[in-house]
Amino acid sequence: MGGDGKLFTFAEVSQHNNPKDCWLIINGKVYNVTEFLEDHPGGDEVLLSGTGKDATDDFEDVGHSESARETMSKYYVGEIDISTLPERLTYTGPKQPHYNQDKTTEFIIKLLQFLVPLAILGLAVGIRFYNKSS
Incomplete structure (x- = not known):
């Protein structure tokens, strides 16, 4: 052409x-x-x-x-x-608080590392007292 x-x-x-x-x-x-x-x-x-x-x-x-x-x-x-040519328009989304996936995941892991052993200890103590009272 x-x-x-x-x-x-x-x-x-x-x-x-x-x-x-x-x-x-x-x-x-x-x-x-x-x-x-x-x-x-x-x-x-x-x-x-x-x-x-x-x-x-x-x-x-x-x-x-x-x-x-x-x-x-x-x-x-x-x-x-x-x-x-029209001006390039870029989309600007609504302002949202910063979300850091790595920090949130890290916090949840630390929380679970504290709560899971505590729950196991509580369960063990509860079973022991239950067995003594029976």
Whole structure:
């Protein structure tokens, strides 16, 4: 397909988000991967899930081979105007107290090391008094 290096806005690229017209943004470049959907080893859903956003992280996280990176060139259609990309939003969960699993586990083990022998001693004393009173 080889593109002419056209500059696309994010809004333009985002409109290409279905199995009949699928474009991706990867490393600032725009790829029309519509013809590749059926051939993609991970399935077409993986590619379709990358539409409407910058799919660079998704692409890099998989660890594509050099051969896969070379194959991309035939689907290149242009560049993305980075000034049109939405700001990355990061999820900030609610403030919660710090929970240290190791300290909690350590506390429970020490507590059990104290209580189990105490329970055994109490049981032994109880049995002895029970036997004397019978």
